[in-house]
Every structure is written in C-alpha cells, then in structure tokens.
C-alpha cells in the first residue's frame with residue numbers, strides 16, 4: 001500500500017483546536033450492501049466468488065479473464081456497434097406501396113414533435129445518450145486502470161459509471177423493437193434494418209464488458225491518502241491494517257464507503273444521520289446508510305402510486321387505420337397480442353408492464369411498512385425480494401420504447417397512423433419513479449430496524465425504538481450475528 005505524497009496539508013487552526021483523530025482502514029473486511037453485516041473476505045482464486053453469510057448477496061468475485069484486455073476488447077466492439085447502429089436504419093414499413101424508413105433518433109424526435117417532450121427526452125437519454133456515455137466512461141476507466149498509479153479522476157469516473165450504467169437500457173430497447181415489429185407485421189410489410197442487429201450485438205458486448213471488468217482490481221491500484229477530511233472539514237489521519245492482524249472492532253465504529261467498499265474504523269460510534277467524511281480512496285462522501293432513505297423511498301413511492309392510476313386508465317397510444325381504430329391502454333395492448341396468438345410476447349408485455357410496476361409498488365411498500373414497525377421476520381426473503389425488484393424494474397420500459405418506435409414508423413396520414421397519448425407519459429413516470437424509489441432504498445435499514453446490526457439506532461423510526469424497548473429491555477446488540485469469513489463458491493461458468 002503506497003501512501004500519497006500529494007495529500008492535502010493539515011490546516012494549522014484545525015490542528016490547534018482539535019486533537020487529530022484517526023481513521024483506521026481495515027483491509028480484508030467488507031460490509032454486505034444487502035444486510036449490513038461486516039465480514040472477512042478471504043483471498044479469492046480466479047473464478048471464485050464470496051457471498052454474504054447472512055443474506056447471500058454476492059460480495060466479491062475474481063475473474064478468470066484478463067483484467068484489462070478482455071473488457072477493452074469488448075468495449076472497442078461496443079463503440080463500433082454503437083456508431084454503426086446510429087448511422088443505419090432501424091426498420092422500413094411498407095403500407096400499400098408507400099414506404100417509411102426510421103432510425104434510432106426518429107422515435108424520440110417524433111415524440112418531441114407531438115408535444116411529449118419529456119417522454120422523447122427520456123427515450124433518447126436511455127437508448128442513445130446513456131450507452132454512449134457508458135462506453136466513453138469505460139474507455140476512461142480502462143485507460144486509468146492500465147496506469148501504474150490510478151489517476152485522480154479515475155475513481156470519480158468509476159463511481160459515476162456505476163450510477164449511470166442502469167440508465168443505459170439497450171437490452172430493454174431490443175425487446176421494445178421486437179414487440180413493435182410483431183404489432184406491425186399484421187398490418188403491413190416490415191423490413192428490419194441493420195440497426196436492430198447492431199443494437200443486439202451492442203447489448204451483448206456491453207454486458208460482456210461489465211462481466212469481465214474487475215473493479216476491485218482497479219481499486220487495488222488506487223493509493224489510500226494518508227490524510228482525509230472528516231465531517232466539519234476537519235482533517236484526520238488515515239492508517240491501514242488488515243483484519244487478520246486485529247480483533248474485530250465494535251460494529252458501531254465501522255463504516256464502509258458505498259462507492260468503493262473501503263471499510264474504516266473510527267474512534268467513536270458512527271451516526272447513521274450525518275456524513276462521516278470523504279473516502280480516502282475514492283473521494284466519495286461516506287454515509288453509514290443512504291441519507292434519508294426511508295423518507296425518500298416513501299416519497300417516490302407515493303408519487304409512483306399517484307401516476308399509476310392514470311397510467312393504467314388512460315390510453316397510452318392511438319392506432320388509426322383506414323379511418324378506424326382508437327386508443328389502447330397498457331392492458332389492452334397485452335390482450336391484443338394474446339388475441340393475435342402471440343401468447344409468449346403477450347405474457348412478456350403483461351409481466352413487464354403490469355406485474356413489475358405492481359410488484360415494485362407492493363414489495364417496496366411492504367419493506368417500508370415492516371421497517372417502520374421494526375419487524376424481525378422474513379429479513380432474508382425481504383432482502384432477496386429487494387434485489388429482484390431492483391433488477392427487473394428497468395424492463396417496464398418495453399412499452400414506452402415500443403410506442404416510441406410505432407409513433408416514428410407508422411405515419412401514413414389517413415391510411416395508418418400511431419400517436420402517443422397522455423397515459424404513456426404517466427406510465428413512463430411510474431417506471432422512473434419506482435426506479436428512483438428502489439435506488440434510494442437502503443436494504444440494510446431493514447436489518448437495522450430489526451436490531452440485527454448493532455447499537456446504532458439513529459435514523460430509525462421512533463416506533464421501532466419504542467417497540468424494541470418494550471420487547472427487550474436489553475441493548476439491541478444482543479442479537480448481533482457472529483462475523484466469520486464469507487463463504488466462497490465457484491461462480492457460474494461464463495464465456
């Protein structure tokens with residue numbers, strides 16, 4: 001571990017007023033982001049992964065592939081596929097001899113022309129802008145990772161890449177294209193353009209880049225500054241030890257960086273409510289828990305429920321053909337596919353557009369309710385359900401993407417036309433709000449509220465504290481789980 005030579009200098013007035021405190025960085029220790037348990041991570045062999053003893057969340061994995069060359073190869077291919085997809089046509093529709101060809105940009109542009117600017121910007125942002133920024137960031141990360149010393153901007157890009165990556169929805173867009181294509185084939189002749197195959201390839205190479213990138217190896221390249229800022233701008237000295245060399249520190253003195261996973265021990269119990277300081281490795285602000293997680297998640301969830309009603313009651317698009325036709329709601333879209341005999345596709349649309357938003361609203365509501373009450377049951381099930389909800393949420397965008405494609409391609413005036421309706425904006429709002437609700441929820445507080453994560457109780461609802469006092473007069477530490485090494489298993493084979 002090399003220490004920085006360019007650390008910020010200790011300010012004299014601070015040094016004079018406050019005794020300089022220490023943060024002790026502890027190597028080999030990791031906090032589970034799912035349940036908040038601190039555990040030793042053994043040294044992993046290539047192809048191995050370690051998961052949490054308590055909730056089963058994956059904590060670390062070592063890749064079999066070359067750490068930089070493999071993701072670089074996939075990243076270069078991604079860039080090539082991206083530019084080629086942008087330059088080629090998506091599909092051509094032929095209605096009684098009249099043709100219309102569209103590309104990736106046409107959908108968002110048409111939505112904006114029709115006055116659905118928010119939806120147009122959203123579709124453009126997640127299908128065109130976000131993938132480009134993700135690929136650019138990945139090049140920067142790989143360049144930074146190839147240097148002997150990770151440059152100062154490297155950590156920031158890594159942190160931003162993690163935040164941005166879920167907004168790049170190429171894989172969901174592919175399904176949107178597929179549903180749009182199926183709806184079009186029974187009204188006209190459709191030619192699929194090269195962009196469809198290029199986006200399919202882009203989806204695969206972007207997934208392969210992520211799965212071969214070993215961020216932990218990149219973090220290991222990063223020096224840990226010997227001084228950092230604690231809350232209140234006070235400088236604190238940083239030293240380093242390994243968990244094998246010391247006894248397990250008290251859990252309420254420990255804090256883990258949510259961006260890079262570095263674990264530090266402070267000389268005093270750490271509050272859940274305030275920022276602890278700046279991470280000496282990645283310069284991210286460190287909080288013991290996501291700030292105001294319960295309030296934020298509840299607010300996003302209530303907003304999502306408000307939009308949920310118009311999203312399902314109002315038509316999302318109007319399909320006019322030879323003077324006939326009319327508005328379709330989300331559920332009518334799924335039923336229509338079923339009637340046309342496209343049963344698997346109908347089930348897929350039903351699952352993504354009806355089940356997933358409902359599942360997200362109900363399960364996040366359940367998790368929030370249980371946390372407010374300080375419930376102790378089903379903690380592992382709740383944590384797993386949260387992971388599922390977090391993972392499947394983006395797939396609800398299928399219908400929005402499908403509409404953006406239909407609106408772009410079906411423009412033949414009286415013969416055939418598709419226009420977007422207000423229901424689509426409400427539906428897109430539900431998807432985005434439930435995504436934000438899931439991202440602002442910190443599953444560790446479910447374990448905190450159940451008294452499983454040590455004595456730090458600030459930030460928990462008063463009802464939880466009262467209930468806990470009633471239940472057991474003893475301190476909440478009584479039910480702390482033992483901290484042993486995380487179990488190691490071989491990761492499923494990958495290409």
Ligand SMILES: [Zn+2]
Nearest residue numbers: 032035052055
């Ligand atoms: Zn866990």
Ligand SMILES: [Zn+2]
Nearest residue numbers: 257260279282
């Ligand atoms: Zn960090």
